[in-house]
Structure formats: structure tokens, C-alpha cells
């Protein structure tokens with residue numbers, strides 16, 4: 167009796183499974199007629215039918231990017247079609263399952279009444295899919311839920327705060343600043359097209375690009391399009407998807423100035439790169455200005471096609487170097503002044519010493535201090551700074567290297583840097599060397615053998631001896647103790 171019941175249940179569930187499959191095949195057919203062959207093969211065909219749980223059917227896609235896209239484009243339609251096909255299914259859930267793709271596609275093809283689709287030609291659609299897969303592997307951002315989000319606006323508005331006037335100029339960025347100014351005054355002049363700005367994170371590349379755009383636009387009658395390379399890719403794919411490639415190309419080719427930020431994003435996205443290459447050529451040939459930013463110089467952007475790298479390096483290439491202490495102070499002074507909240511010079515110096523990598527973080531720290539002071543109604547002081555920025559400063563604790571220690575100690579005692587690793591044993595050389603070893607032990611996490619290697623391949627026992635000898639001497643000789651402490655202070659910034 168029990169056996170018969172379970173056989174019935176199994177039969178019923180296999181019935182449900184096969185009727186679901188039939189419904190799904192019919193839905194696929196309908197969608198194919200609605201969206202056309204290319205769209206169908208690019209998106210719908212990659213869906214795999216999953217289980218039914220109560221009134222919810224699960225459909226799988228092999229990549230998150232595809233899932234987001236299908237959800238944005240076809241989510242509603244899939245739901246409606248399912249409801250029409252089956253009384254049981256009320257909801258459609260789209261999930262990612264990397265393994266789920268091929269088998270059921272093959273099954274669907276085999277049982278489909280339509281002629282089997284031929285494998286993709288290595289045409290642009292396929293290539294674009296590779297870009298999507300590359301994006302899916304590396305990105306944490308999700309695709310806009312609707313293609314319309316990216317289709318409607320060609321470019322991103324410029325940030326009105328990023329003007330030339332608000333950009334603080336110092337040695338590390340003066341060349342890039344001058345080039346940007348020149349392009350803003352005389353776009354597309356020989357030798358400056360394209361303008362390629364590169365440098366580390368948060369050093370002002372975007373700021374300069376916006377400044378150029380704002381200045382050009384203030385003169386009226388010049389069309390400027392600014393977008394990140396990521397946005398360029400989304401728009402490109404969206405245009406393929408909505409069959410509006412021509413419109414996309416025409417829009418881009420009609421601008422006077424095209425600015426693409428963070429070009430390194432196109433590494434590994436070969437068809438987007440190709441599209442960008444054609445846009446680039448068309449614009450430069452038509453005498454329009456291109457401005458590009460990236461984290462590396464064109465020659466170092468390995469992963470970009472050679473022909474693109476060569477063309478990118480053909481105009482003016484300007485590097486924004488890491489900030490100096492002086493520039494950081496000037497930036498902080500300017501930003502503090504603009505805020506209207508008094509910030510003591512000691513605090514500015516402290517911040518400029520502690521946050522050395524990137525202007526965005528420096529600015530963030532200052533803003534936090536000012537906001538805190540406003541909120542509690544007390545002035546900014548060194549103490550409040552240390553307290554408010556505790557977590558941030560901890561992350562910026564300087565990592566001292568052995569090379570730096572050797573350099574500073576050699577400078578301080580006026581000996582040659584090479585003597586740090588030489589075999590000379592004269593006291594005038596040997597003592598500073600021992601001090602450097604001592605500081606290396608105190609200020610870095612290097613082991614004794616590692617330190618020994620850095621000092622002319624000396625044995626770890628030599629380093630050990632140096633460390634205890636310097637500790638001893640510091641107790642006996644206040645002059646030497648003071649020198650060592652001064653060096654430590656300088657190295658720790």
C-alpha cells in the first residue's frame with residue numbers, strides 16, 4: 167500500500183517535471199518570436215530551468231551579470247508568460263548557477279520544434295559576451311537593473327566643484343595641470359590630442375578632466391562627453407542589446423570632446439576596446455579632442471591592444487606624481503579655508519604627515535574633523551583630531567622599510583649608503599651600521615636573518631649582537647640615545 171502511494175507520488179512529480187519542461191519550451195518559443203534570434207541566443211538561451219517550489223519557479227543563469235541583465239530586461243515578461251502557461255507558477259526567481267548551463271540548453275535544443283541554432287559565429291555578439299564574462303569575474307558592481315538607465319544619457323554630468331581654481335598646484339601635478347589648462351584653452355591642438363593623464367588613486371585625474379570640461383563648456387557651443395570606461399562598456403553593450411549601435415556610434419562621434427576616465431577598466435574587455443579604438447580614430451581624424459585617464463602610462467597598460475596603446479601615447483602623456491608633504495599642506499590649507507572652520511596649522515601638519523597616499527583620503531579626514539567640530543560645537547584641536555580619526559590613522563601607520571632606515575642613518579652620520587653593506591669595520595662606519603640594524607629590528611617586522619641579508623649578507627648573530635650593543639650604548643651615552651630617538655622619530659613620520 168505504502169509502496170503504491172510512493173509510486174503514485176513519484177509519477178505525479180515526474181508528470182509535473184515534464185509539464186514544466188513543456189511549458190518552458192513554449193515560453194522560449196514565444197520569447198524567441200518576440201525578441202528575435204540574436205537577442206534570444208544572447209540572453210534567453212542561456213537560461214536553465216530549475217525546480218518548482220510551491221508556486222515559485224527558479225531559472226538559472228551562469229553569470230551574475232547575465233542574471234542581472236535578464237532580470238532587468240525580461241523579468242516581468244518571464245513572470246507573465248509563466249503565469250499564462252501554468253496555473254501553478256506565480257513567481258519567477260532568477261538565480262546564478264555556474265554549473266547549470268549547457269546540459270539543459272542541449273536538451274531544450276534537442277526537443278525544440280524549431281531548427282537547431284548553429285553555434286555562434288565569432289561575431290561581435292560572442293565577443294561582447296566575453297567582455298561580460300570578464301566583467302563578471304572581476305567586478306563587485308551590479309549591472310543597472312534596466313538597460314534604459316544606461317541608454318538614456320550619453321555622458322555623466324560634470325562635478326561643478328572640480329574646477330581649475332579649486333585645484334591646488336604643486337611640483338607633483340604642475341605638468342599635468344599645465345597640459346590640462348592648455349587643452350581647455352586650445353582643444354585638439356597638435357601634440358595634445360589625445361591628452362593622456364595618469365597616476366595613482368585619488369591624485370586628481372578626474373578633477374582635472376572635469377575642470378577641462380567645465381572650462382570648455384563655459385565658453386558655450388562645445389559639446390563635451392565625460393564617462394568612465396565602465397560606463398562606456400555598459401552603454402556599448404546596451405546598444406548592442408537594443409540594436410541601437412548606430413545611434414550609439416553617432417552620438418559618440420558627434421561630440422567635440424570625449425573624456426574617458428579609468429581606461430584600465432577596458433583591460434580584458436576586447437570588443438569594448440575595439441569599439442573604443444574605432445571611436446577614438448573617428449574622433450581624432452575629425453579633429454575632435456580626446457582626453458583619457460588611467461592608473462598607468464600607455465606603455466605600461468599591458469592588456470590593452472598594442473595598436474590602442476600606441477595611439478594613446480601619440481599625443482601628450484602627463485603623469486600626476488604622488489603628493490609631497492608641501493602639496494598636502496597646501497591642499498589642506500585650501501580646503502580648510504574653503505570650509506570656513508578654523509583648523510590649527512599643527513593639525514594640518516599632523517594630517518599631512520599621517521595621510522600620505524591619496525588626496526581623497528586626506529580630504530575625507532579633514533571633512534570628518536570639521537563635521538565633528540560643527541556637531542559638538544568645539545574647535546578642532548590636535549587631541550580631538552587624534553581621537554576622531556583614530557581608526558583612519560591606524561590604517562595609515564607608516565610602514566618603514568630597511569632601505570629607508572639605511573638611507574636616513576647613512577645621511578645622519580654622513581657615511582656612504584654602500585657602507586651599510588660593505589665589509590669595512592672602522593668605528594665611524596660600523597657604529598651607524600649597527601644603529602641601522604637596531605632600528606630595522608625595532609621598526610620593521612623583518613626577522614634577524616632577513617635584516618642580516620640586507621646588510622651585506624651578514625649572519626643573524628651579527629644583527630643580534632648589533633641590537634644588544636646599541637641598547638647598551640643608549641643607556642650609557644645620552645648623546646647616542648638622542649640620535650637614535652631622533653632617527654626613529656623621523657622614520658616613523
Ligand SMILES: Nc1ncnc2c1ncn2[C@@H]1O[C@H](COP(=O)(O)OP(=O)(O)OP(=O)(O)O)[C@@H](O)[C@H]1O
Nearest residue numbers: 332333334366367368369370371372373497525526
Ligand atoms: N591638487 C588637488 N587640489 C585639490 N583637490 C584635489 C587635488 N588632487 C585631488 N584632489 C581632490 O581629491 C579627490 C580625488 O581626486 P580625483 O577623483 O580627481 O582622483 P583620481 O586621480 O581621479 O582618482 P581615481 O584613480 O580613484 O579615479 C577629489 O575630491 C579632488 O577634488
